[in-house]
C-alpha cells in the first residue's frame with residue numbers, strides 16, 4: 001500500500017532540519033526486484049482490484065500520468081543498501097536568461113517512469129540495482145545558502161561509498177556537489193556545457209551559474225577539469241583562462257573529430273582515478289533539448305552525450321544533470337535527462353566498477 005514519503009527512514013538524519021524533503025504527494029511502497037517481467041513489477045505497485053470490479057475502473061499495470069509516484073523510477077532501495085543516490089536541488093535563482101530549472105528535478109523524475117527498467121544494450125535491469133531517492137532539498141533564499149547546505153548533505157553520501165545522481169536546478173548547484181567530495185580524495189571533473197562558465201563573478205554573485213567551472217577549478221585544480229561541448233564564451237573568460245589553464249574541447253571539435261576521439265582527448269587529461277560528471281543539458285543542441293534556460297545552437301547530439309557517459313562510467317564518482325527547465329518544451333528535454341541519468345547508472349553497473 002502507498003506510504004507517505006515523508007514517513008520513510010531518514011537516511012542522513014537531517015530531514016528534521018528541512019533538507020532533502022519531499023513536500024507533497026505519496027509514493028508507492030518499495031517493491032522487490034522484478035523476477036518475472038517489467039509489467040509484473042509495475043503491476044505490483046498497482047494491485048488489481050477484486051474480481052467483479054467494473055472493467056473501466058481497473059487500474060493500469062503501469063502508473064498513469066496523474067498517479068505516477070514522485071520518486072525516480074526503480075529507486076526502491078533504502079539509503080543504506082543503495083549504490084546510487086538520486087537527489088534533487090530545485091534551485092534556479094542565479095539563472096541569467098529564462099528561469100524555471102527549479103522544476104527540473106521533479107520533471108526528470110516524472111519522465112523516468114517512461115522507460116523500461118531493463119537496458120537492452122548492457123543487459124542491466126535497473127529494478128535489480130540498489131537506487132535510493134533522497135527527494136529534494138528545501139528551497140533556498142540565495143546561492144550561498146544552497147552551497148553550504150548541499151555540501152553538508154552530500155558529504156555523507158560520498159563517505160558511505162555511494163554515487164550521487166543529482167538533478168538540478170541551475171548550474172550553480174554543481175560546485176557544491178564537487179566540493180562535498182571528501183577532502184583527501186582526488187577527483188577529476190568532466191564538465192559538459194555549451195558555456196565555459198568561467199567568470200570570476202556575474203551580476204555581483206560569485207556563485208552564479210556563470211561561474212561554476214571556475215569555482216570547481218578552485219576546488220580540484222585546473223588540471224583536473226575538462227569542459228566539453230563549449231561554443232559560448234566571453235573574451236574575458238578566455239583571457240582569464242590563459243594563465244589558469246583549464247582545458248576545454250569545443251562543440252566544433254566534437255563535430256569535426258567525433259565524440260570518441262574528443263572524449264579520449266578529455267579523459268587523457270583527467271588523471272584522477274575517479275571522475276565527477278557535470279552535465280549542463282544546454283550542451284546538447286536546443287533542437288533536442290530546448291527546455292533549458294540559455295539555449296545555444298550548434299550543440300552536441302544526445303548520442304554524443306550518451307557515448308561520453310559510457311566512456312566516463314567506469315570511473316564515475318558522481319553525476320549531475322542541470323538546467324533542465326521543463327516548461328520550455330513538450331517534455332523531450334526532461335525525457336532525455338532522465339534517460340541519460342539511467343544511462344549513467346546502467347553503464348557504471350555494467351563495467352563492474354561500482355564499489
Ligand SMILES: [Mn+2]
Pocket residue numbers: 171193194195280282283294
Ligand atoms: Mn550552460
